[in-house]
Amino acid sequence: MIARTTSEAELEPIRTAVLALCARFPGEYWRDLDRVRGYPHEFVAALTEAGYLAALIPEEFGGSGLTISAACAILEEIHHAGCNGAACHAQMYTMGTVLRHGSAEQKKQVLPAIARGELRLQAFGVTEPTSGTDTLSLRTTAVRDGNSGYIVNGQKIWTSRAEHSDLMLLLARTTPREQAKTRTDGLSVFLVDMRAVSGLTIRPIRTMMNHATTEMFFDNMRIPADSLIGEEGNGFRYILSGMNAERILIASECVGDAKWFIDKANSYAKERIIFGRAIGANQGVQFPIARCYMQMRSAELMVHEAAQRYEQGEQCGEQANMAKQLAAEASWAAADMCVQTHGGFGFAEEFDIERKFRETRLYTVAPISTNGVLSYIAEHVLNMPRSY
Numbered sequence: 001m002i003a004r005t006t007s008e009a010e011l012e013p014i015r016t017a018v019l020a021l022c023a024r025f026p027g028e029y030w031r032d033l034d035r036v037r038g039y040p041h042e043f044v045a046a047l048t049e050a051g052y053l054a055a056l057i058p059e060e061f062g063g064s065g066l067t068i069s070a071a072c073a074i075l076e077e078i079h080h081a082g083c084n085g086a087a088c089h090a091q092m093y094t095m096g097t098v099l100r101h102g103s104a105e106q107k108k109q110v111l112p113a114i115a116r117g118e119l120r121l122q123a124f125g126v127t128e129p130t131s132g133t134d135t136l137s138l139r140t141t142a143v144r145d146g147n148s149g150y151i152v153n154g155q156k157i158w159t160s161r162a163e164h165s166d167l168m169l170l171l172a173r174t175t176p177r178e179q180a181k182t183r184t185d186g187l188s189v190f191l192v193d194m195r196a197v198s199g200l201t202i203r204p205i206r207t208m209m210n211h212a213t214t215e216m217f218f219d220n221m222r223i224p225a226d227s228l229i230g231e232e233g234n235g236f237r238y239i240l241s242g243m244n245a246e247r248i249l250i251a252s253e254c255v256g257d258a259k260w261f262i263d264k265a266n267s268y269a270k271e272r273i274i275f276g277r278a279i280g281a282n283q284g285v286q287f288p289i290a291r292c293y294m295q296m297r298s299a300e301l302m303v304h305e306a307a308q309r310y311e312q313g314e315q316c317g318e319q320a321n322m323a324k325q326l327a328a329e330a331s332w333a334a335a336d337m338c339v340q341t342h343g344g345f346g347f348a349e350e351f352d353i354e355r356k357f358r359e360t361r362l363y364t365v366a367p368i369s370t371n372g373v374l375s376y377i378a379e380h381v382l383n384m385p386r387s388y
């Protein structure tokens with residue numbers, strides 16, 4: 001646990017360096033990839049080389065050992081610059097499961113290699129087609145095969161970046177639900193080396209934005225016993241413990257997106273002359289931009305509060321969930337406003353707005369949808385009855 005927070009002054013050089021890196025990847029780079037649903041290999045390589053994807057790996061394992069506020073600043077600036085961190089952001093938070101719950105041997109084997117950019121841990125296999133948000137109903141099983149390992153059967157969906165990852169964190173059932181001691185027991189987390197297994201099929205899913213997501217099929221996939229992270233049956237808790245970090249980091253991306261849309265709309269409103277004056281001279285154009293700015297700023301404050309609590313080792317489920325929801329709503333509102341401000345040009349590919357609009361739409365659905373956050377707040381913060 002890193003018990004310190006990073007001040008804005010300390011973050012400033014990180015922000016500047018990330019923006020300079022992103023300037024090498026302008027709109028046309030992303031537009032070309034978007035058309036063919038291509039993976040941004042060069043961008044991910046540049047982030048890896050600069051050490052940004054190892055920001056949260058402690059120095060003793062070869063990472064930068066930065067705070068989550070610093071990781072947030074990195075992702076926010078990537079999005080503020082018009083780039084997209086979704087191609088690689090998972091590595092920042094999935095490695096936390098290995099760090100917190102992995103054995104000394106697993107950490108030694110994996111974390112330094114990830115920090116050096118030799119191993120990629122980008123895939124996170126939780127969601128399944130028949131269980132969706134109801135993670136505890138997942139059906140993928142990992143059955144002990146003597147002492148040597150496990151045999152995995154089942155299916156995952158929306159496993160993003162699986163084709164661009166060496167390792168995957170996989171959540172599977174090791175004890176049948178009816179035999180588990182409690183509702184949350186019986187699931188286990190495995191660190192699967194996807195290069196070394198057979199019985200694994202990965203199929204890309206084409207989505208409305210360029211996201212490199214896939215579905216995966218496990219057909220008697222054999223994995224060694226030492227793929228297990230922590231204790232068998234405790235996997236759901238391990239996954240939950242990483243979710244606050246995931247939500248805070250993704251919220252930062254949304255804040256970055258919102259800033260990009262607001263900057264873009266603000267500049268255009270000052271330049272575009274219609275009826276003999278800048279459209280931004282009309283309150284009908286100014287006010288939606290001002291409203292989105294306020295919405296973004298309030299979300300940003302919640303992200304900062306969540307990150308600071310996380311860094312201090314305090315409970316932050318409430319703040320992380322609210323930050324993710326408020327930031328996802330702020331980025332989506334700003335996306336809609338930006339299209340409206342640009343009129344017809346908001347739909348033209350070369351303005352990048354329609355691309356960012358499609359990209360930012362994801363975040364009120366994944367990694368947790370709006371209703372999931374609202375249920376969490378109602379039940380765990382407001383002590384209302386459990387609704388599902």
Ligand SMILES: Cc1cc2nc3c(=O)[nH]c(=O)nc-3n(C[C@H](O)[C@H](O)[C@H](O)COP(=O)(O)OP(=O)(O)OC[C@H]3O[C@@H](n4cnc5c(N)ncnc54)[C@H](O)[C@@H]3O)c2cc1C
Nearest residue numbers: 124125126127132133158159160366367368369371372388
């Ligand atoms: C592009 C993309 C990338 C993703 N990447 C990953 C990944 O890398 N790894 C991974 O494991 N998952 C990933 N996901 C999955 C994502 O986390 C899920 O899509 C999300 O959690 C919602 O689950 P679902 O799609 O099955 O929706 P469902 O669970 O089917 O829900 C559908 C709708 O019903 C609502 N709903 C369901 N039950 C209730 C209830 N009781 N009360 C009120 N409302 C309810 C939900 O909020 C939602 O709006 C990704 C998804 C997408 C689209």
